[in-house]
Amino acid sequence: MDGPAATRHLGLDLGATNLKWTVVEREGDGSWRTLDRGSVVTRAAGGPDAIVPQLGEVGHEAMRRWPGIITAGVGIPGLYDPKAGATRFLVNLRGPWDGYPVAAPVGAALGVPVALINDARAFGVAELRLGAGRGASSMVGLTLGTGVGGVIAVDGKVHQGHDGTAGEIGHQTIDPDGPDCNCGNHGCLEAFARADRIAEACGTATAEEAVERARNGDAAAIEGLRRVGRYLGIGIGNMIVVLSPDRIVIGGGIAAAGDLLLETAREEIRRRVQTTSVSEVEIVTAELGTWAGAIGAAIHGAEVASAAEQTAPAATAPATAPR
Numbered sequence: 554m555d556g557p558a559a560t561r562h563l564g565l566d567l568g569a570t571n572l573k574w575t576v577v578e579r580e581g582d583g584s585w586r587t588l589d590r591g592s593v594v595t596r597a598a599g600g601p602d603a604i605v606p607q608l609g610e611v612g613h614e615a616m617r618r619w620p621g622i623i624t625a626g627v628g629i630p631g632l633y634d635p636k637a638g639a640t641r642f643l644v645n646l647r648g649p650w651d652g653y654p655v656a657a658p659v660g661a662a663l664g665v666p667v668a669l670i671n672d673a674r675a676f677g678v679a680e681l682r683l684g685a686g687r688g689a690s691s692m693v694g695l696t697l698g699t700g701v702g703g704v705i706a707v708d709g710k711v712h713q714g715h716d717g718t719a720g721e722i723g724h725q726t727i728d729p730d731g732p733d734c735n736c737g738n739h740g741c742l743e744a745f746a747r748a749d750r751i752a753e754a755c756g757t758a759t760a761e762e763a764v765e766r767a768r769n770g771d772a773a774a775i776e777g778l779r780r781v782g783r784y785l786g787i788g789i790g791n792m793i794v795v796l797s798p799d800r801i802v803i804g805g806g807i808a809a810a811g812d813l814l815l816e817t818a819r820e821e822i823r824r825r826v827q828t829t830s831v832s833e834v835e836i837v838t839a840e841l842g843t844w845a846g847a848i849g850a851a852i853h854g855a856e857v858a859s860a861a862e863q864t865a866p867a868a869t870a871p872a873t874a875p876r
């Protein structure tokens with residue numbers, strides 16, 4: 554028996570350094586696989602006037618290589634307006650981005666429907682559908698890097714909130730008197746656990762160097778990572794208390810190297826979470842690496858289009874026959 558045909562979907566992941574693209578295929582049984590992927594240097598110096606056309610060009614080239622693509626998704630490194638398809642605030646890319654249209658011009662360049670998604674939520678969609686979150690009903694995801702991204706999935710679906718900002722775990726207040734955060738608040742989890750603050754806590758130039766030194770037994774680096782790990786554990790523990798998820802997925806550049814960080818975080822979670830059985834919450838590292846954002850954007854674009862199809866008025870049959 555023939556099932557539904559496989560469909561192809563494009564994902565674009567706009568990063569401050571690289572613009573990644575991927576083509577994924579949704580099989581007839583609903584499973585996903587990656588067909589192709591690539592990366593170019595983001596034209597960051599030119600601001601939105603250079604970057605938005607670049608999204609169209611990169612997408613167009615991917616569509617030339619893989620005919621039959623029917624939707625596209627764009628991962629945005631910050632806040633956006635899902636209704637207007639425009640960006641609001643991107644902390645690491647030179648603007649002005651407030652109200653800058655992205656979905657419409659990229660859609661016009663590609664000739665397919667385009668949906669935007671925050672890059673951390675895209676990471677969550679990808680890990681949930683074909684990575685470390687597979688099979689989880691509820692999942693909490695964190696990306697540890699330049700910033701601390703977050704995502705929450707409930708009933709097998711990434712929760713977006715009314716404006717796509719749900720799951721900003723990195724911007725929960727951990728310490729009311731804590732250091733300044735890029736979001737305007739102070740004492741956020743991100744203000745302690747983003748890469749440059751990890752380096753600062755460990756007395757090193759970079760977070761990678763901190764991890765390296767801690768591995769070699771450097772006492773100051775070990776102590777610094779423990780301090781950050783404690784805040785991370787408090788933040789994740791809060792999410793466990795609120796959501797009782799079955800899985801926590803930790804990704805981003807720092808997570809891959811940060812056993813010490815995660816060990817301390819686990820201890821802190823066990824110490825603080827009293828309402829649910831922590832042993833039943835799996836804490837795992839992400840599986841899709843730096844491609845999760847592009848893959849998740851592609852899947853999101855496909856899922857938004859499918860949902861729109863299902864809610865659209867059925868066909869165009871007129872109520873009365875034409876004369």
Ligand SMILES: [Zn+2]
Nearest residue numbers: 724734736741
């Ligand atoms: Zn913040």
